[in-house]
Amino acid sequence: MAPKDPDRFAAAVAAIDRANADDPNRLVVGGVERPKELAHAELMTAWVQRLDPDADETQLLAARAHHLRRWEVPRADYPEGRAGYLRWRTDLKARHARQVGEILVGVGYPQASVERVQEIVRKEHLRTDPAVQVHEDALCLTFLETQLSDLGAQLGPDKALAVLTKTLAKMSPAGREQIAHLQLTPGERALVDRAGSTT
Numbered sequence: 001m002a003p004k005d006p007d008r009f010a011a012a013v014a015a016i017d018r019a020n021a022d023d024p025n026r027l028v029v030g031g032v033e034r035p036k037e038l039a040h041a042e043l044m045t046a047w048v049q050r051l052d053p054d055a056d057e058t059q060l061l062a063a064r065a066h067h068l069r070r071w072e073v074p075r076a077d078y079p080e081g082r083a084g085y086l087r088w089r090t091d092l093k094a095r096h097a098r099q100v101g102e103i104l105v106g107v108g109y110p111q112a113s114v115e116r117v118q119e120i121v122r123k124e125h126l127r128t129d130p131a132v133q134v135h136e137d138a139l140c141l142t143f144l145e146t147q148l149s150d151l152g153a154q155l156g157p158d159k160a161l162a163v164l165t166k167t168l169a170k171m172s173p174a175g176r177e178q179i180a181h182l183q184l185t186p187g188e189r190a191l192v193d194r195a196g197s198t199t
Helices: 006-020 036-051 057-064 082-106 111-121 130-155 157-169 173-181 186-196
Strands: 026-029 032-035
Touching: 006 036, 006 057, 006 082, 026 036, 032 036, 036 057, 036 130, 036 173, 057 082, 057 111, 057 130, 082 111, 111 130, 130 157, 130 173, 130 186, 157 186, 173 186
Parallel strands: none
Antiparallel strands: 026 032
């Protein structure tokens, strides 16, 4: 779906990308090393467009800003364990929503559009809001596409399987269908199939 004001949309995307281009962490996508969150934002946007060809500009802006400057709040700043992890995730969603709101106001978006983007970024009404579910599906697919290979090495096979099982459980049937199109190694595919058999 074409943005109502293409120049305003382009300005917002450019501002988000400039913010994410500062990421000191790197990710190789298509053989090219990029700032991690900049690459993630591009992949996330592409997945939203693939999952929902009619996605409006608020969905695309939320995808672009879903992990806005995430490296500034590392997981290590929070206590270990599930409670610390959940607090970190909650704080990040609020931070990302606030930061993208400032960008969107700065380029002239109306308050209603700003609030809608923030709602999607915070993943409010997941399961009942189709746009938020598409956002979650795209996020999970981006995770699988870029981080699955490191999951086992970082966590070990049992914990990796548990994380992957939880990831698949958050996805819609339409989102899970797209996993078949990911370029995975035989080992990664076997892990995904094993996780999928339990959800």
